[in-house]
Amino acid sequence: TREEIAYFGAGPASLPTPVIETASAAIVNYQSSGLGILEQSHRSSSSAEIITTATSHLASLINLPSDGSYSIIFMQGGGTGQFAATAYNMLAYKAGLLLKAHNNNISIVKSKLAEMKADYLVTGSWSKKAAAELGSIAGKKFLNVAASSTDFSIPPEDAWKLTEKEKELYAYYCDNETIDGVEFPGFPAALEGRDVVVDMSSNVLSRQFDPTKYAIIFAGAQKNVGPAGVTIVVVRSDVLQNQPDADTLRELGLPVPPIVFHYPTIVKAGSLYNTLPIFDVFICREVMAGLVLKGGLAAQEQVANRKAKLLYDALDAGEGVFEIVPKKGVRSRMNICFRLKGGEDAEKRFLKGAEAKGLTGLKGHRSVGGMRISNYNSIPLEAAEKLAGYINDFVKTEK
Ligand code: PMP
Numbered sequence: 001t002r003e004e005i006a007y008f009g010a011g012p013a014s015l016p017t018p019v020i021e022t023a024s025a026a027i028v029n030y031q032s033s034g035l036g037i038l039e040q041s042h043r044s045s046s047s048a049e050i051i052t053t054a055t056s057h058l059a060s061l062i063n064l065p066s067d068g069s070y071s072i073i074f075m076q077g078g079g080t081g082q083f084a085a086t087a088y089n090m091l092a093y094k095a096g097l098l099l100k101a102h103n104n105n106i107s108i109v110k111s112k113l114a115e116m117k118a119d120y121l122v123t124g125s126w127s128k129k130a131a132a133e134l135g136s137i138a139g140k141k142f143l144n145v146a147a148s149s150t151d152f153s154i155p156p157e158d159a160w161k162l163t164e165k166e167k168e169l170y171a172y173y174c175d176n177e178t179i180d181g182v183e184f185p186g187f188p189a190a191l192e193g194r195d196v197v198v199d200m201s202s203n204v205l206s207r208q209f210d211p212t213k214y215a216i217i218f219a220g221a222q223k224n225v226g227p228a229g230v231t232i233v234v235v236r237s238d239v240l241q242n243q244p245d246a247d248t249l250r251e252l253g254l255p256v257p258p259i260v261f262h263y264p265t266i267v268k269a270g271s272l273y274n275t276l277p278i279f280d281v282f283i284c285r286e287v288m289a290g291l292v293l294k295g296g297l298a299a300q301e302q303v304a305n306r307k308a309k310l311l312y313d314a315l316d317a318g319e320g321v322f323e324i325v326p327k328k329g330v331r332s333r334m335n336i337c338f339r340l341k342g343g344e345d346a347e348k349r350f351l352k353g354a355e356a357k358g359l360t361g362l363k364g365h366r367s368v369g370g371m372r373i374s375n376y377n378s379i380p381l382e383a384a385e386k387l388a389g390y391i392n393d394f395v396k397t398e399k
Pocket of ligand 1: 077078080126176178200201202
């Protein structure tokens with residue numbers, strides 16, 4: 001049964017059982033309409049209500065200003081789609097600003113753009129992919145890898161090679177590297193006052209943060225918010241304004257976004273430019289409603305930190321048996337990556353013993369190996385306690 005299993009997979013993650021139960025009933029017959037939620041038009045009034053309430057829960061959870069300076073949209077294409085969407089929209093946004101400043105003079109703007117770069121902080125697998133996507137869409141000439149780590153750390157800020165602010169297209173980082181287990185402790189001071197794009201796919205809604213520090217925040221839903229298939233995007237309103245049309249972008253040598261990745265279009269359509277998977281948004285809405293009821297991100301942050309501490313403490317105490325992969329200070333609260341010093345055989349024993357206790361999904365990503373505990377919002381404190389207890393017991397049996 002669901003109660004017997006604690007699933008620590010990296011995503012799609014487990015969802016709260018009450019949400020799954022509500023969703024199951026909604027599939028069969030939504031609000032006594034005689035039609036399931038999967039069968040309703042994305043333009044029906046019941047769908048509109050779902051989008052509106054999901055949006056307002058998210059806005060209240062992240063404390064988004066209500067003065068129209070930001071928009072929330074739901075998109076498809078996952079976090080990977082946003083690697084492209086963020087690049088297209090930020091390039092167009094900056095080109096629009098330059099055109100305005102230089103009387104729409106294409107050749108001046110072209111020469112200005114030739115000197116500009118987007119700064120990517122590459123701290124793991126997902127930011128690396130995002131940087132590569134900019135290179136592939138727009139050309140490597142626009143890419144500056146301002147910092148890069150391959151050893152599960154975040155380089156110190158004074159070692160970052162950021163482009164000077166006037167010549168920076170935008171700065172990009174991944175708040176929590178799901179595969180590598182590296183998380184930024186907070187907003188990087190060096191990026192203060194810049195146009196910052198952040199990937200929060202695997203730690204969104206797990207702690208408080210200031211959304212006004214960002215031009216774009218995005219998160220695939222399938223870890224902390226809902227099912228795979230819908231992606232949350234929060235975009236600052238000025239990014240939507242003055243984006244040049246397709247012909248002008250082409251004249252400037254910039255890529256033209258597919259319409260489904262064109263933020264101004266999606267915002268204008270209230271996320272309904274094309275068919276939105278409303279069921280996915282519904283599940284996100286239910287999860288967020290639960291978070292709001294439980295005291296929002298302040299409360300969730302406390303629980304997340306407590307669970308992460310429990311698990312890291314257990315692993316640290318078993319130092320002879322386990323080795324935590326990321327450096328202290330940047331250890332992710334969401335994805336706890338470690339190896340067994342006894343190698344593959346010990347890993348097999350660890351996984352087998354865990355499985356026997358209903359603790360599943362602990363194998364690390366195939367690209368880095370080892371173990372990974374994904375400590376997302378849906379993991380109850382009791383499950384983290386049970387896993388910490390198992391880690392303690394395992395140490396005893398290995399000695
Ligand atoms: N960014 C991060 C931090 C991720 O963890 C993932 C997926 N695990 C992605 C981006 C890519 O997301 P998707 O699979 O939805 O394209």
